[in-house]
Amino acid sequence: MGKxxxxxVWIIEDSRGFAGSLAELxxxxxxxxCQQVFHSCEDALVCIERDSPPDIILMDIGLPxxxxxxxxxxxxxxxxxxxxxxxxxxxxxxxxxxxIRAGASGYLHKSATLDSIIDSLESILVGGAPVNPNIARKxxxxxxxxxxxxxxxxxxxxxxEVLQHLMEGLSKKQIADKLFVSHNTIDTHLRNIYTKLQVNxxxxxxxxxxxxxxx
Amino acid sequence: MGKxxxxxVWIIEDSRGFAGSLAELxxxxxxxxCQQVFHSCEDALVCIERDSPPDIILMDIGLPxxxxxxxxxxxxxxxxxxxxxxxxxxxxxxxxxxxIRAGASGYLHKSATLDSIIDSLESILVGGAPVNPNIARKxxxxxxxxxxxxxxxxxxxxxxEVLQHLMEGLSKKQIADKLFVSHNTIDTHLRNIYTKLQVNxxxxxxxxxxxxxxx
DNA sequence: CCCTCATTCCCGCGTTCGCGTGATTTTGCC
DNA sequence: GGCAAAATCACGCGAACGCGGGAATGAGGG
Numbered sequence: 001m002g003k004x005x006x007x008x009v010w011i012i013e014d015s016r017g018f019a020g021s022l023a024e025l026x027x028x029x030x031x032x033x034c035q036q037v038f039h040s041c042e043d044a045l046v047c048i049e050r051d052s053p054p055d056i057i058l059m060d061i062g063l064p065x066x067x068x069x070x071x072x073x074x075x076x077x078x079x080x081x082x083x084x085x086x087x088x089x090x091x092x093x094x095x096x097x098x099x100i101r102a103g104a105s106g107y108l109h110k111s112a113t114l115d116s117i118i119d120s121l122e123s124i125l126v127g128g129a130p131v132n133p134n135i136a137r138k139x140x141x142x143x144x145x146x147x148x149x150x151x152x153x154x155x156x157x158x159x160x161e162v163l164q165h166l167m168e169g170l171s172k173k174q175i176a177d178k179l180f181v182s183h184n185t186i187d188t189h190l191r192n193i194y195t196k197l198q199v200n201x202x203x204x205x206x207x208x209x210x211x212x213x214x215x
Numbered sequence: 216m217g218k219x220x221x222x223x224v225w226i227i228e229d230s231r232g233f234a235g236s237l238a239e240l241x242x243x244x245x246x247x248x249c250q251q252v253f254h255s256c257e258d259a260l261v262c263i264e265r266d267s268p269p270d271i272i273l274m275d276i277g278l279p280x281x282x283x284x285x286x287x288x289x290x291x292x293x294x295x296x297x298x299x300x301x302x303x304x305x306x307x308x309x310x311x312x313x314x315i316r317a318g319a320s321g322y323l324h325k326s327a328t329l330d331s332i333i334d335s336l337e338s339i340l341v342g343g344a345p346v347n348p349n350i351a352r353k354x355x356x357x358x359x360x361x362x363x364x365x366x367x368x369x370x371x372x373x374x375x376e377v378l379q380h381l382m383e384g385l386s387k388k389q390i391a392d393k394l395f396v397s398h399n400t401i402d403t404h405l406r407n408i409y410t411k412l413q414v415n416x417x418x419x420x421x422x423x424x425x426x427x428x429x430x
Numbered sequence: 431c432c433c434t435c436a437t438t439c440c441c442g443c444g445t446t447c448g449c450g451t452g453a454t455t456t457t458g459c460c
Numbered sequence: 461g462g463c464a465a466a467a468t469c470a471c472g473c474g475a476a477c478g479c480g481g482g483a484a485t486g487a488g489g490g
Binding site: 431432433434435436437438439440441442443444445446447448449450451452453454455456457458459460 | 461462463464465466467468469470471472473474475476477478479480481482483484485486487488489490
Binding site: 101104105127130137143171199201202203204206207210211 | 355
């Protein structure tokens with residue numbers, strides 16, 4: 001078998017002891033190489049433009065100076081291909097949420113064993129997203145919540161169709177033309193929709209439809 | 216040490232061989248007990264009302280008859296406390312999405328080793344959500360997408376305020392009264408908002424604001 | 431000092447909307 | 461075959477809206 005391509009890893013972590021042992025372990029792994037350890041995002045950002053960027057970055061969220069969330073945004077803006085794994089002691093929804101939106105590919109708790117962190121690095125190289133189960137639970141909960149249960153207001157299929165076009169911003173006349181009916185018909189549908197959704201304006205109907213995911 | 220409380224597991228899986236070896240392994244695990252194996256959701260739903268429900272259900276998505284997505288909805292409706300882990304060969308976004316929204320607490324691929332499934336069962340009991348890394352990747356991507364980067368359209372603070380009230384469904388006059396200005400002023404603000412958001416109607420402005428999370 | 435930008439206000443025209451009230455046809459179901 | 465629900469169409473009124481103009485004010489920066 002030919003030797004595998006060696007993947008490069010950077011660590012951004014202010015605890016020198018933790019960063020050091022992590023780097024050591026990575027370098028003792030055949031397919032991985034940790035060439036750089038930074039103790040702040042600012043340092044890493046300087047290097048990432050000058051040197052060739054790594055494949056993976058392990059980053060702490062609670063860093064002095066620029067925090068990890070802001071750091072990941074900047075790094076991803078410069079090098080979108082880099083995979084960033086967040087290492088954190090925080091498990092609050094806000095941080096998880098922000099990190100994911102900023103483009104994190106993984107989210108591990110600092111209590112993770114060094115071995116499991118190595119596993120995560122390998123997992124990310126094959127298209128996975130290593131996520132601590134407790135954190136995954138929160139992500140699932142957030143996901144289920146933001147796309148929460150759509151209440152059924154008993155809209156007929158035709159009414160849903162009208163509502164759909166309403167959300168696209170079409171006027172009564174435009175909807176009428178699309179559905180090959182008269183504008184009076186659309187008017188009636190609209191009023192029935194208003195009644196069923198218990199609203200009294202176009203905007204209210206649309207906001208309700210969007211927020212409660214009525215399609 | 217006192218003996219740990221034994222957690223009960225049900226399996227809903229049409230492949231009898233797979234279900235059997237899984238059940239065997241679960242029963243050979245000290246803290247777990249698999250008492251029931253079903254080959255369809257319908258069967259399980261009958262039992263869940265009659266017998267005492269389990270702590271965890273391992274469920275296939277691709278079942279004959281009622282599929283797993285519908286199954287999880289019904290089960291959660293009857294027994295919200297039960298934790299459901301999806302076992303699937305599907306990795307498409309639609310199924311993942313639906314399962315999460317239906318209340319799944321975990322999402323594993325069928326290629327997972329039996330041992331790792333046991334690990335997952337234990338993980339779920341301590342508040343985790345075992346998710347296959349590849350699937351986790353898709354979830355993260357979906358999450359990042361649905362809550363995508365809010366573009367800044369350069370709205371002034373006053374305009375944001377007007378937009379906010381717009382989303383509440385207030386009329387120009389009503390907004391004017393709330394902000395102690397004339398309706399003409401609101402009119403101007405609206406037109407400026409339309410220009411900045413590149414829309415030409417109330418509804419379009421509101422949908423854009425909601426979808427892109429402008430607050 | 432001037433220029434820009436945000437904010438405020440005003441007028442008018444034509445269109446659309448919300449809503450009340452009516453009717454007819456089509457569809458599905460018992 | 462009959463009945464209820466859904467879908468279709470119609471008229472009219474008053475209000476709100478989109479959009480085109482124009483203009484005054486004040487705060488902040490080059």
